[in-house]
Amino acid sequence: MTEMAGGFRGITAPLWPIRYKPLPDELLSSWLVRLAHGHGLKVQTFCNLIFGNRHQVWNRDVDRLAPPWLVDTLARYTGTPLNVAYGTTLKVFDGVLFRNPRPSGHLNWVQSLKIYHRVREGYGQQYCPTCLASDEVPYFRKMWRLSLSTVCLRHRCMLQDRCHACGEAVSFFRIDFGTAAEHSVSDTISVARCHGCKTDLGAAPTIAPLVVETDAYDRLIGWNACVQEQANDQPDPAISDELDVLRHLCALMLSKKASVKLRAHLLDAFGLDDPVGPSVQRIPMESLPTGIRHTLLQFGAWLLNDLAVRLSAAVKSGNLRYSHLLRDFDEAPAWYRHSVATAVPHRKMPAQT
Ligand SMILES: [Zn+2]
Ligand SMILES: [Zn+2]
Incomplete structure (x- = not known):
């Protein structure tokens, strides 16, 4: 010793x-x-x-x-x-x-x-x-x-x-x-x-963040500031709800299902190349490299900034179905369910008897 x-x-x-x-x-x-x-x-x-x-x-x-x-x-x-x-x-x-x-x-x-x-x-x-x-x-x-x-x-x-x-x-x-x-x-x-x-x-050389869209980027920064503030403090359930929805949207962007093309839809809308290569397909958000998450989180923020309208566009383009938006999301907040219902008002309802 x-x-x-x-x-x-x-x-x-x-x-x-x-x-x-x-x-x-x-x-x-x-x-x-x-x-x-x-x-x-x-x-x-x-x-x-x-x-x-x-x-x-x-x-x-x-x-x-x-x-x-x-x-x-x-x-x-x-x-x-x-x-x-x-x-x-x-x-x-x-x-x-x-x-x-x-x-x-x-x-x-x-x-x-x-x-x-x-x-x-x-x-x-x-x-x-x-x-x-x-x-x-x-x-x-x-x-x-x-x-x-x-x-x-x-x-x-x-x-x-x-x-x-x-x-x-x-x-x-x-x-x-x-x-x-x-x-x-x-x-x-x-x-x-x-x-x-x-x-x-x-x-390490510093890297300037990619800003996919200013409002979306600002919202992502705002969430981070909120989470840092609320650590050790009284959490605000409204932020937790937003983050639950954000994570659900990101999971949809990473979905393996052929019928869920939300990421492709958003990449197309912003004219970006896909940051998600075959090697990281199929892995959850929490194992993704920083750069990929940075893009997907901003996509999520962008959707949330005008949720019903932007989800509606994704569904109309055939890149997403109504059922995907609510499946595996038991704790979806009421405002999210409402936005989904507004986004897809003409979905096939069960036949009335
Ligand atoms: Zn080293
Ligand atoms: Zn720093």
């Missing part, structure tokens, strides 16, 4: 030697990695010291699961109030983005990390290069895990979901894997480096 780790024997003391508090909007996993490195320890060494072999931290999505054995421990030994510590988890979006969150499996609006044996294969961890470059201490934000987030609200540039140099997904907890020292790391190691090639993610 190194000198730094020896100094860490203060683990039984009321507080740890290093007591970093979560930074604004910081993710639990980012906070944990900073604490480990602050103590001069590799993340795995730090976790083994604290949790032993009883709890595995990195083979699950701890930001989403918010395990009490992890969150309570960090809160207790850093002197952080519990509500602040739990505020680092994706639970803060309960009621805003998901009403009945499931502990495992697919979760609407949360980008999938697809964790297999600690290797993250999904492009589920996004980042803003300008935020990372301008942070005094670089760290990862909760908003960057959301499928709804494609643009940094502060810098208005595209979020990115992979290393610009080598294309690897972002796994900042693996940044100290393979470093020379057995257990210790320099406390200056940055989470903003690619775990694969060590390139500084903050140096």
Whole structure:
């Protein structure tokens, strides 16, 4: 054990030697990695010291699961109030983005990390290069895990979901894997480096967002601002309803059914090439790369900005049927049902007797 780790024997003391508090909007996993490195320890060494072999931290999505054995421990030994510590988890979006969150499996609006044996294969961890470059201490934000987030609200540039140099997904907890020292790391190691090639993610060239249509783009930005505001606060059911409809429309755009050609209809209307290649067809919104979601979300926003009229045009063009709009959408809000009924008033009704 190194000198730094020896100094860490203060683990039984009321507080740890290093007591970093979560930074604004910081993710639990980012906070944990900073604490480990602050103590001069590799993340795995730090976790083994604290949790032993009883709890595995990195083979699950701890930001989403918010395990009490992890969150309570960090809160207790850093002197952080519990509500602040739990505020680092994706639970803060309960009621805003998901009403009945499931502990495992697919979760609407949360980008999938697809964790297999600690290797993250999904492009589920996004980042803003300008935020990372301008942070005094670089760290990862909760908003960057959301499928709804494609643009940094502060810098208005595209979020990115992979290393610009080598294309690897972002796994900042693996940044100290393979470093020379057995257990210790320099406390200056940055989470903003690619775990694969060590390139500084903050140096990625910034990308200006594609604006499909100004009002649609503004609505997408507005939803993101609302979700960020309502995290940890009283959620507004009206926003949740809108986001439910938005997600349903995006799912229709990604439908495999030959009779559902909503995406083709919208691409045609805006004269855009299809960003969805064969390799990503058939995968849910929450596993799509940032750039594709950015286009589809704006299509959804555009439809919602004049729902009945725009759905009606899609149905009239033969690219969508009335039944698609309501199928698999049991919790559709009344205003959506009304818009659908208005959009397709002459559909075949059951024969009256
Ligand atoms: Zn930013
Ligand atoms: Zn890289």
